[in-house]
Amino acid sequence: MIGASISKWTMTYFAMALAWLFVALGLMVAGIGYPAADIASADTLVLVHAVCIGWLSLAMCGALFQFVPVLVARPLFSENWALPAIGLLAAGLVSLLGGFLSLGGRLPPALWLLPLGAVLLTAGFGLIVVDLGLTAWSRRTGPTRFVLVGLASLAATVAFGAIFAFALAGRAGSAGDVILASGIPLHAIAGLGGWLTLTAMGVSYRLLAMFMLAPDVDERKSGITLAAGALAVVVAVAGGAAAMFLASGLQVAISLAAILGLASTALYGCDIAEIFRNRKRRQLELNTRMATLSFASLAGTALLGLALVALGTFTAHVGGFAFLAIFGWLSGLVLAKLYKIVAFLTWLETYGPVMGRAATPRVQDLVAEVRATKWFVIYYLAVWAGTAALLLGKPSAFQVTVAAMTIGVAGIVHEIIRIRRLTDVASPLRLPTGAVAPHLLFARS
């Protein structure tokens, strides 16, 4: 078949991702992990992995199960792998976090949980990388290339993570200990930079152009942006790994990667500005307006990084820097796009079969943008205030801002559930003859 059908498990991934986001926000409100604890502490590891695997990676994978088939106009290599993959990821993450808690003394000693978690996570991400990679490979153009580089970076991130997990459990030998001692920045760069950021960039090129009726960015231009970003990851990971085994410092590789990463971010900003300039649709939808706040956060992250390096305080403030990147740029973009993606997929699933045969609502009829706007605004303001609290070293103020973020996210999630349940669609149009109301957590296909 040519074309794309509705991904059955995308909603399941989104739901579990949002559940993990609440877990992470709850930890921060309770003062567990950075900044109350040291950034390298076991508690911070729990927090970071709940956010990056539980929330961001699951949301991204759910989106890609739908988006990659759309990009290549072909069905997924295997729809059936998505469900076992999420089961493996959930079990792996719980096990990994259990291992960290045991490492920090919050649970009785059970360090074997770390390698167990690593094996389960590797299996889950492995299924996803192969499934999405084989699907994306059939049309390697534009945004698909970003996704492929993102998946390769995910594989590198998982490989590092698995080595760390075995090393922390004392089962990786002396080589594992060397990698654990200095490889953590490489793991973070591959994960946050290569996997999450490059994939989010690739997805945003197409979604923004689609929703704003703008022509796609010229492939050569977006190709240069990707090349700079991919090179940054390669330099950091390969250069850093080489430096580790030559027992020289990682400074050169990471500095070079930072310059390339900055260049990629600047080029991406130009590409996105071009999409906004060339758009046919003047009136912007909520998801696009909110995405601009996420782009502002990305620019802010880049500037903050530069400023901290110039002041020589980057290491001291890496937590604030990472917080803005994770919650302002990545999480903000994912939440804004979730809002639109859920509305569109719910609309297509419910009304596609009867379209043209009965009166159906528009996608815009499923959402209540005015009501939703305030939750997004609360969220972004709280993220920026939280970043400031971290940089100024005010842990209790930080907890208050995260509580505000939680209120914003709860509001957004409430809106997303209303969309999925068609709550805001007026009654005669809501379920025309032949239409079936969607299930909250998966798509009937």
Next chain:
Amino acid sequence: MTEYIDVDVRPILRAGGEPFSVIMAALERLEPGQGLRLFATFKPIPLFAVMADRGFAHSEQPLDGGEWEVLFVPAAATPEQAQAAAPALGFDNWPEPAVKMDNRDLDPPEPMVRILSAADKLAPGETLSALVRREPVFLFPQLEKRGFRWLGGFTADGTAYELTVRAPS
């Protein structure tokens, strides 16, 4: 619209044979202006250069099971649109479109709504043609579920996708 001669080399390839001579023989039989529609079990990249030397532009489309459909169009007679996607055979004798739509400047997913709505009003065997901005990937499964056949491809300048839909006869 360019007229195509179909050449299916999949049986030859599956049997481990060499399809090149068959393709070249078919090429000799083409009338001026005619194109070649090739079906192969893989994307025949080496052939693209050979065909380009002989003055044919190509556009390829993946089929199920890793198979490919490739259209070779004489470059001198490049039609207005390079027809790329064709999920089923036998597109000759399609009537002129009964409905023509330009949906390029509609907000998504309005183009899809209007095409499905217009398609459901076609008499048996009638066709409609529609210009849209992007490959309507979510529309194709809906059309197929309703028994419509369709043919589509990007226009030569790549700025629009032209779709022709035929009602079941």
